[in-house]
Amino acid sequence: MSGASALDRVAGSRVLVTGGDGLIGAAVVRALAEEGAEVTVYDLGGDDAAARAAEAGARAHLTGSVTDAEAVGRAVADQDAVVHLAGRAGLDQGTAEEIYRVNALGTFLVLQAAALAGVGKLVYASSINASGLPLNPHAVLPSRYPWGEDEPAVIADAYSLSKEANEAAARALARRHGLPLTGLRYPLVRDITVDDGAVFARHVRRALREDPRRQACEGWTYLDVRDAAAATVAALTHETPAAPGILVAAPRTYLRQDTDEALQRSAPEVPREQVPGRDVPVDLHRAVSLLGFKATLALEDLGEHLLADLDDLEEPAS
Numbered sequence: 001m002s003g004a005s006a007l008d009r010v011a012g013s014r015v016l017v018t019g020g021d022g023l024i025g026a027a028v029v030r031a032l033a034e035e036g037a038e039v040t041v042y043d044l045g046g047d048d049a050a051a052r053a054a055e056a057g058a059r060a061h062l063t064g065s066v067t068d069a070e071a072v073g074r075a076v077a078d079q080d081a082v083v084h085l086a087g088r089a090g091l092d093q094g095t096a097e098e099i100y101r102v103n104a105l106g107t108f109l110v111l112q113a114a115a116l117a118g119v120g121k122l123v124y125a126s127s128i129n130a131s132g133l134p135l136n137p138h139a140v141l142p143s144r145y146p147w148g149e150d151e152p153a154v155i156a157d158a159y160s161l162s163k164e165a166n167e168a169a170a171r172a173l174a175r176r177h178g179l180p181l182t183g184l185r186y187p188l189v190r191d192i193t194v195d196d197g198a199v200f201a202r203h204v205r206r207a208l209r210e211d212p213r214r215q216a217c218e219g220w221t222y223l224d225v226r227d228a229a230a231a232t233v234a235a236l237t238h239e240t241p242a243a244p245g246i247l248v249a250a251p252r253t254y255l256r257q258d259t260d261e262a263l264q265r266s267a268p269e270v271p272r273e274q275v276p277g278r279d280v281p282v283d284l285h286r287a288v289s290l291l292g293f294k295a296t297l298a299l300e301d302l303g304e305h306l307l308a309d310l311d312d313l314e315e316p317a318s
Helices: 023-034 049-056 069-076 096-117 158-177 194-210 212-217 225-236 259-266 285-291
Strands: 014-018 038-043 060-063 081-084 121-127 181-186
Touching (some): 023 081, 023 225, 038 049, 060 069, 069 096, 081 096, 158 181, 181 225, 194 212, 225 285
């Protein structure tokens, strides 16, 4: 669904990508360049960042912080669209104050600059943690399965709070300025193909051992970085509400068990509808209906032995 609140096309459009040197950012730069966009990367400019941006297909590289209002304003000027991915991606990325400041203030400044510059479309990074459930230090679970973007927030950490603030800022800037916006609630995003999937398989096994409640809150979801980039590019040319962010994930879990069995074992007290097979217990219909997006890369396609088994989490992935 294209219209006044979306780019007509990516090819030939000038697109600024903040955080373009990050995992998702670099994949987005590459995907946009392959679609014929004129990409500018804006990031903190680490070692060889400009060279990596050029290798990914960017036409230009700018250095600056998203909390610097003047630098952000200069970067956004004359752009047709902005993909805002810069931020502190998790509770281990600094103090609570640093995480909240970069994520919440940085996003507000980028959104405001885009609105004032008359940018045609902005896509921003939200998170599956915008609900507050996965990172909550208490033993909370979703109100029901499958759960979706309207799940009531239960927030008790700075990172999730910053993502809730991002979505609130999106609503406010869209309401005030008519800025066309789409937020994406990314789940666990990795390049799942590294070492034929073994690296990712080890990661999810470790995550299950260390915090099984968090993984159940997330519905054992994940997304390959190429699919994350595809969803992001699709959001540029589709009209959506400014918030809440749209959940994007692979359609099946990384577990060997069927999802109903996993839910019975991990969250038996939570009301639920029957979930077919290994489908994720997260509602992805908005990704399909609003973005036309379906993930294409699945862990089992690399080898069914890579799937995590709730009965045998101590066994390392082969």
